Amino acid sequence: MDHFQYKKGGLHAEDVPLARIAAEVGTPVYVYSTATLCRHYQIFDEALSGTDHLTCFAVKANSNLSVLASLARLGCGADVVSGGELARALAAGIPARRIVFSGVGKLPQEMDAALDAGIHQFNVESEPELEALSALASAKGMKAPVSLRINPDIDAKTHAKISTGRAENKFGIAWSRAHEAYAHAQSLPGIAIVGIDVHIGSQLTELGPFRAAFDRVAELVASLRAAGHGIERIDLGGGLGIPYQPDQPAPPLPSAYGAMVKEVASDLGCQIITEPGRLIAGNAGVLLTQVIYVKDGEDRRFVILDAAMNDLLRPAMYDAYHGIAPLIEPGPDAGRMTADFVGPVCETGDRFAKDRQTTTLAAGDLVVLRSAGAYGAVMASSYNTRPLVPEVLVHGADYAIIRPRIDVAALLAQDQLAPWLA
Numbered sequence: 001m002d003h004f005q006y007k008k009g010g011l012h013a014e015d016v017p018l019a020r021i022a023a024e025v026g027t028p029v030y031v032y033s034t035a036t037l038c039r040h041y042q043i044f045d046e047a048l049s050g051t052d053h054l055t056c057f058a059v060k061a062n063s064n065l066s067v068l069a070s071l072a073r074l075g076c077g078a079d080v081v082s083g084g085e086l087a088r089a090l091a092a093g094i095p096a097r098r099i100v101f102s103g104v105g106k107l108p109q110e111m112d113a114a115l116d117a118g119i120h121q122f123n124v125e126s127e128p129e130l131e132a133l134s135a136l137a138s139a140k141g142m143k144a145p146v147s148l149r150i151n152p153d154i155d156a157k158t159h160a161k162i163s164t165g166r167a168e169n170k171f172g173i174a175w176s177r178a179h180e181a182y183a184h185a186q187s188l189p190g191i192a193i194v195g196i197d198v199h200i201g202s203q204l205t206e207l208g209p210f211r212a213a214f215d216r217v218a219e220l221v222a223s224l225r226a227a228g229h230g231i232e233r234i235d236l237g238g239g240l241g242i243p244y245q246p247d248q249p250a251p252p253l254p255s256a257y258g259a260m261v262k263e264v265a266s267d268l269g270c271q272i273i274t275e276p277g278r279l280i281a282g283n284a285g286v287l288l289t290q291v292i293y294v295k296d297g298e299d300r301r302f303v304i305l306d307a308a309m310n311d312l313l314r315p316a317m318y319d320a321y322h323g324i325a326p327l328i329e330p331g332p333d334a335g336r337m338t339a340d341f342v343g344p345v346c347e348t349g350d351r352f353a354k355d356r357q358t359t360t361l362a363a364g365d366l367v368v369l370r371s372a373g374a375y376g377a378v379m380a381s382s383y384n385t386r387p388l389v390p391e392v393l394v395h396g397a398d399y400a401i402i403r404p405r406i407d408v409a410a411l412l413a414q415d416q417l418a419p420w421l422a
């Protein structure tokens with residue numbers, strides 16, 4: 001359930017007509033619903049109630065400061081993967097003690113900043129990273145709190161580009177080297193082992209792969225403890241999928257995920273950390289866009305939108321499905337058509353949907369691309385010198401622009417002429 005519903009014949013975000021946002025802010029524009037964002041966080045967090053747990057929103061999914069600040073107020077933590085995301089989480093009011101730092105390529109200056117902030121833990125992905133972190137922490141007279149990310153070699157059964165838990169993937173420490181890596185960590189002066197970490201992929205639509213990975217990790221907790229390591233925390237990553245497509249079976253509910261996690265982890269006596277991103281933000285956002293032209297090709301119709309692949313990359317990158325809905329609620333007698341929805345960018349891959357059934361649309365009509373709150377604005381670029389799309393946050397009957405539209409002049413101002421060309 002999200003808060004993008006038709007009321008009085010027009011699509012609303014909570015109590016704000018999207019047509020009003022289009023008129024006042026222009027299109028394309030990302031629109032987020034505070035109520036949906038907060039509801040999804042609460043449902044997920046409640047699924048782990050009764051356990052010692054910490055829900056860390058994966059900032060990579062949506063890093064707008066107002067989005068993060070909305071979640072921070074509810075007690076949500078953050079999973080960050082760069083110094084930039086760390087700065088955003090802190091600026092949004094997420095306390096360092098609720099921040100975990102993941103990622104395979106942490107830079108010295110990023111680790112320094114995280115040490116200075118006093119984050120909850122580093123999810124370390126390799127032995128060279130362990131050594132680098134130990135040296136930095138020792139130089140400050142500190143011990144960095146570390147969970148080692150283990151690669152459980154489990155197929156997440158999701159899109160290959162967002163599958164991370166197979167031995168062939170770059171992520172985590174090889175399963176077979178786990179004990180050596182922990183012994184190595186133990187020997188380093190700047191490291192305090194606090195736990196273990198796993199993340200097998202994103203947009204998982206079944207519990208089976210999670211269960212298989214978590215069972216492996218639980219086994220490892222026991223054997224690492226037997227070897228004398230203090231494993232007090234178990235970080236299970238993110239990855240629970242969301243419904244994108246109405247006619248596809250819905251992914252498991254957070255309650256089922258939570259019950260499974262409790263089954264696997266309750267007896268371990270660990271703090272349970274999770275890193276959901278898409279589940280919280282995905283269906284809390286839409287990309288609001290206008291039809292520029294409808295064009296009939298040789299054998300198909302094209303609906304050309306003012307949004308393009310640079311604004312929402314997922315369809316071009318992963319063949320991802322996003323629902324498309326008109327702002328004016330189609331009546332029972334509305335005409336239907338089949339069309340490809342495309343953007344203005346000069347690439348054939350700039351296509352949001354192929355052979356999509358829709359109500360009849362004409363130039364000037366407004367539509368939304370649904371489920372665009374996660375991995376939407378954050379993955380946008382200014383390819384084709386198209387300025388980044390603005391972002392709007394709705395809160396009941398109010399809305400605020402949380403990232404203004406920039407104009408082409410501002411985009412050009414980012415470049416500098418080389419002195420010999422000036």
Ligand code: LLP
Nearest residue numbers: 058102199202203238239275276277278375
């Ligand atoms: N934790 C780690 C270590 C991650 O790498 C990720 C996502 C998450 C948590 C959050 O996963 P989520 O709960 O959102 O599934 N751009 C792609 C998704 C990339 C996911 C990368 N890692 C897409 O648009 O589908």
